[in-house]
Amino acid sequence: MASLIIKNGTVYDPANNVNGEKMDIYIKDGKIVEKAARGAKKIDCNGKIIMPGGVEIHSHIAGGKVNSGRLLRPEDHKKLVMPKTKLTRSGSGFSTPSTFMTGYLYSKLGYTTAMTPAMPPLMARHTHEELNDIPMLDKGSYPLTDGNWFIMRYLKDGDIEKAAAYAAWLLRSTKGFALKITNPGGTEAWGWGKNCKSLDDPVPYFDITPREIIKGLAEVNEMLGLPHSIHLQANNLGRLGNYETTIDTIKVPSGTKNKDRQTLHLTHVQFHSYGGDSWKNFESEAETVAKAVNKTDNAIIDTGNVTLDNTTTMTADGPMEYYLQSLTHFKWMNRDVELETAPGITPFIYSPKMSTAAIQWAIGLELGLLIKDPWKVLMTTDHPNGGPFTRYPRIISWLMSRPARDEMLEKVNAAAGKRSSLASIDREYDFNDIATVTRAGQARSLGLSETKGHLGIGAHGDVAVYDIDPDNMDPSKDFKGIEKAFSAAAYTIKGGEVLVRDGEIVKVTYGNTYWTNPHVDKSLEKEVLSDIEYNFKRYYSVNLANYPVQDKYVKNPIELKIDAQKVGA
Amino acid sequence: MKEIILTPKELPDVGLIAETITPDLFAGKSIGKIASLLIFAGNQRKKLGDFFEVAGKSADDASDTRIVIKGDITKVKMVGKGTKAGEIVIEGSAGMYVGEEMRGGKITVLGNVDSFAGQTMRGGELVIKGNAGDYLGAAYRGDWRGMRGGVILVEGNAGAETGLFMVGGKIKIKGNCGTFAGVHMKKGLIIIEGQTPERAGAEMTGGSIVVMGDTDILPTFAPVNEEKNPEIDGEKLKGTFQTYSGDHAERGAKGMLYKFV
Numbered sequence: 001m002a003s004l005i006i007k008n009g010t011v012y013d014p015a016n017n018v019n020g021e022k023m024d025i026y027i028k029d030g031k032i033v034e035k036a037a038r039g040a041k042k043i044d045c046n047g048k049i050i051m052p053g054g055v056e057i058h059s060h061i062a063g064g065k066v067n068s069g070r071l072l073r074p075e076d077h078k079k080l081v082m083p084k085t086k087l088t089r090s091g092s093g094f095s096t097p098s099t100f101m102t103g104y105l106y107s108k109l110g111y112t113t114a115m116t117p118a119m120p121p122l123m124a125r126h127t128h129e130e131l132n133d134i135p136m137l138d139k140g141s142y143p144l145t146d147g148n149w150f151i152m153r154y155l156k157d158g159d160i161e162k163a164a165a166y167a168a169w170l171l172r173s174t175k176g177f178a179l180k181i182t183n184p185g186g187t188e189a190w191g192w193g194k195n196c197k198s199l200d201d202p203v204p205y206f207d208i209t210p211r212e213i214i215k216g217l218a219e220v221n222e223m224l225g226l227p228h229s230i231h232l233q234a235n236n237l238g239r240l241g242n243y244e245t246t247i248d249t250i251k252v253p254s255g256t257k258n259k260d261r262q263t264l265h266l267t268h269v270q271f272h273s274y275g276g277d278s279w280k281n282f283e284s285e286a287e288t289v290a291k292a293v294n295k296t297d298n299a300i301i302d303t304g305n306v307t308l309d310n311t312t313t314m315t316a317d318g319p320m321e322y323y324l325q326s327l328t329h330f331k332w333m334n335r336d337v338e339l340e341t342a343p344g345i346t347p348f349i350y351s352p353k354m355s356t357a358a359i360q361w362a363i364g365l366e367l368g369l370l371i372k373d374p375w376k377v378l379m380t381t382d383h384p385n386g387g388p389f390t391r392y393p394r395i396i397s398w399l400m401s402r403p404a405r406d407e408m409l410e411k412v413n414a415a416a417g418k419r420s421s422l423a424s425i426d427r428e429y430d431f432n433d434i435a436t437v438t439r440a441g442q443a444r445s446l447g448l449s450e451t452k453g454h455l456g457i458g459a460h461g462d463v464a465v466y467d468i469d470p471d472n473m474d475p476s477k478d479f480k481g482i483e484k485a486f487s488a489a490a491y492t493i494k495g496g497e498v499l500v501r502d503g504e505i506v507k508v509t510y511g512n513t514y515w516t517n518p519h520v521d522k523s524l525e526k527e528v529l530s531d532i533e534y535n536f537k538r539y540y541s542v543n544l545a546n547y548p549v550q551d552k553y554v555k556n557p558i559e560l561k562i563d564a565q566k567v568g569a
Numbered sequence: 570m571k572e573i574i575l576t577p578k579e580l581p582d583v584g585l586i587a588e589t590i591t592p593d594l595f596a597g598k599s600i601g602k603i604a605s606l607l608i609f610a611g612n613q614r615k616k617l618g619d620f621f622e623v624a625g626k627s628a629d630d631a632s633d634t635r636i637v638i639k640g641d642i643t644k645v646k647m648v649g650k651g652t653k654a655g656e657i658v659i660e661g662s663a664g665m666y667v668g669e670e671m672r673g674g675k676i677t678v679l680g681n682v683d684s685f686a687g688q689t690m691r692g693g694e695l696v697i698k699g700n701a702g703d704y705l706g707a708a709y710r711g712d713w714r715g716m717r718g719g720v721i722l723v724e725g726n727a728g729a730e731t732g733l734f735m736v737g738g739k740i741k742i743k744g745n746c747g748t749f750a751g752v753h754m755k756k757g758l759i760i761i762e763g764q765t766p767e768r769a770g771a772e773m774t775g776g777s778i779v780v781m782g783d784t785d786i787l788p789t790f791a792p793v794n795e796e797k798n799p800e801i802d803g804e805k806l807k808g809t810f811q812t813y814s815g816d817h818a819e820r821g822a823k824g825m826l827y828k829f830v
Binding site: 072075078330331 | 708709710711712713
């Protein structure tokens with residue numbers, strides 16, 4: 001394994017309270033160490049900034065939906081084509097890039113880890129096939145549990161231990177990392193042509209409410225002691241006046257506690273901060289939502305910024321995609337995944353001239369700027385829903401520069417200025433804030449903060465270097481320079497190996513796939529397994545033996561074993 | 570106007586992708602530089618000069634440059650892609666995607682063209698003296714916005730799904746046209762002087778299709794009235810036409826079909 005000395009750079013490492021200090025970083029055997037190893041290669045980073053490798057917490061980069069999105073949109077693949085080089089494979093796709101290209105593009109931005117949310121358990125094998133193909137990154141995926149028949153039945157019966165044992169089995173069977181909940185209850189209700197429109201709107205037949213599902217799964221998550229909290233997409237995504245549901249949702253798991261991290265990760269909240277009761281008086285309620293997030297101490301959010309692009313929306317929230325296509329009349333697709341969930345896909349064009357899109361753009365930034373603690377608001381685009389991840393540098397420039405936002409406000413529909421508070425916000429992120437919302441915060445939220453998202457001793461040797469001289473550059477004025485520098489990392493280093501130099505791939509590696517394996521009490525597990533067997537025989541289209549993803553199937557797995565024997569004992 | 574003459578040498582069996590053959594890229598370049606422009610033969614990077622003899626002189630400005638291709642290039646794709654100005658004359662038949670994404674200038678093909686000619690065209694003029702293949706002036710696969718502007722004139726026949734998802738511009742066909750002419754059309758004009766077997770204008774929501782010859786009109790089109798010498802998008806037509814509105818299988822469809830009687 002390579003040893004490196006990264007010299008003379010200005011380091012931003014918020015997890016270790018290093019804020020713009022000139023210091024050297026030493027990597028040996030893929031880890032950050034205290035002293036330089038003998039014969040280590042030196043990289044001079046004078047006049048450059050150094051951050052931990054980027055960590056992506058929510059980006060649809062692999063799985064059934066992503067692949068269906070690729071099939072649905074050949075025209076999207078014409079927009080961005082990367083020819084083969086001596087090192088890299090060819091690829092295409094602007095909003096749904098092909099697997100190899102996804103890895104290369106992330107690496108060029110300085111990212112070293114990416115998690116894909118919303119994996120229908122039945123599609124786990126496919127998701128891992130794609131993850132195995134994505135180079136340059138450490139990866140993981142979150143199996144969906146929102147409309148799961150087992151979960152809903154156990155929670156309805158108040159059998160929280162069985163629900164936990166089932167969740168443990170599900171994580172093991174799908175080689176999943178965390179529990180994802182999308183439109184709780186609503187995706188099952190969609191199978192009945194309905195939706196859950198508030199937290200107390202019961203699911204047909206199962207007679208359980210979204211509130212009970214969220215609360216139950218939050219408890220299950222903490223009982224099992226999973227690294228990440230529940231990862232929740234609230235009900236009513238994209239609906240007018242949905243901010244009330246969002247604020248209600250933030251309060252639901254307030255009873256559960258964890259000393260190291262949040263107990264609720266609420267995702268792409270931009271899509272959940274809408275006011276008004278018709279598209280004519282559609283307005284931002286980001287201020288109200290930001291206040292609720294500022295107040296709570298056990299929930300954090302990611303933004304889901306809209307970048308004003310022609311993109312592809314894909315979520316496990318089938319009814320929402322149906323609703324969206326009924327507005328646009330674009331092509332769309334929808335699928336019922338047996339006992340598990342119901343995703344949908346449709347293209348969407350966020351035109352800057354459209355009042356709604358312009359306001360959505362403003363909301364994403366408002367959330368980032370109005371939530372005071374950057375550890376509580378992580379930057380995402382919900383790739384590709386709000387826009388492709390390749391636009392991160394542009395979002396960074398908006399967050400760091402009021403003039404950049406003012407320039408945009410003049411270009412986009414005037415509604416963005418009038419029906420949001422963005423025009424009145426002066427706050428500008430500094431590099432430390434950017435490092436928090438793009439890597440350190442993600443790593444803490446994921447429960448991987450021991451090895452990822454920081455540059456302290458023992459962390460993975462994942463480092464991003466950007467060609468920015470913080471002494472001679474004012475991000476507020478030179479926002480175009482910021483966008484350019486973050487678009488092409490001067491160096492992306494993963495595990496002590498230089499993968500990207502001056503924005504070009506110089507080495508291709510394959511990272512690890514993280515999955516969690518909680519062990520509950522043996523007798524409880526047996527009981528639940530017999531339930532699972534019965535239901536598989538009765539309702540599933542596949543045989544139980546063919547369902548779990550075998551260990552061998554995952555390339556470079558990292559199994560996080562968790563002792564949860566006390567569950568059921 | 571200055572001319573560059575390309576004479577095909579022996580072309581390989583595998584198709585060539587020659588999107589570099591356009592006045593915009595030739596303008597202001599020496600013969601040697603033009604001959605070294607990139608062409609893909611399968612997945613191999615080659616030079617234009619490997620397949621064509623290059624002669625003549627280019628002007629500094631694309632609009633003063635004419636490219637003349639002497640001979641058949643049926644296996645060469647994407648000639649004139651994205652042309653903004655100037656002229657291309659192909660003295661033979663051309664391969665797929667001639668004039669794709671064209672924005673201005675003129676392309677004339679003396680022979681036939683293969684499918685996807687004038688795909689997502691935005692402006693300019695594409696004249697085909699022979700026959701055209703399928704998907705003339707159509708949208709890219711999957712896209713719901715096809716030809717936006719410009720004129721395509723075919724003196725022979727055209728294939729199926731001509732003007733798929735058309736949102737502007739004109740297509741004139743002197744001969745016959747295949748099935749599904751103007752399918753999903755939203756705006757623009759298609760004139761078919763010969764016959765088209767059936768399903769012209771299926772799922773169209775706007776724009777106009779004129780059929781002078783025989784055709785079976787879809788049952789989702791409603792007869793409106795008879796018009797004499799109508800003028801559509803600046804085109805004066807002679808004779809009496811029965812008009813139909815449709816395709817009423819779509820919500821709020823405002824497409825018009827003119828059938829010569």
